[in-house]
Amino acid sequence: MTSFKRGDGVVFVRNGRVAMIGQASYDRTTISVGLVTSVTREGAIKAYRHSTYDQPEIKLHKHSLEHGMQKYVLPKSDWDIGAVMDYCRDRPWAHSPEHTGAPFDSLDQLRAELKQFRIQEKTP
Secondary structure, eight states, X not given: OOOOOTTOEEEEEEEEEEOOTTSOOEEEEEEEEEEEXXXXXXXXXXXXXXXXXXXXXXXXXXXOGGGGSEEEEEOTTTBXXXXXXXXXXXXXXXXXXXXXXXXXXXXXXXXXXXXXXXOOOOOO
């Protein structure tokens, strides 16, 4: 299990299947980013702030969808979490650029777009 700390970033990967009448169903991956605001003693997420929602905090309970998702940690020591959250909030939708808060479609896309916010180590 990944251990989170308060202030870390969290990447949620949700895999699902889309079914529409008259069309073939397909698999879809949606990736979103949040800021961990509360953790258990074991390092599990109790609450987080989603990068695109106006809610100040989302508290997880035993039936939360986030428990079934893959989670990756963005350590606050390695990432500019505030800039990552701002970028994700302002990310435009491809089909409607005037709307913001679009999720990522793959981990490769997330890595490519967020690498600019990685804190570089200082050389001695």
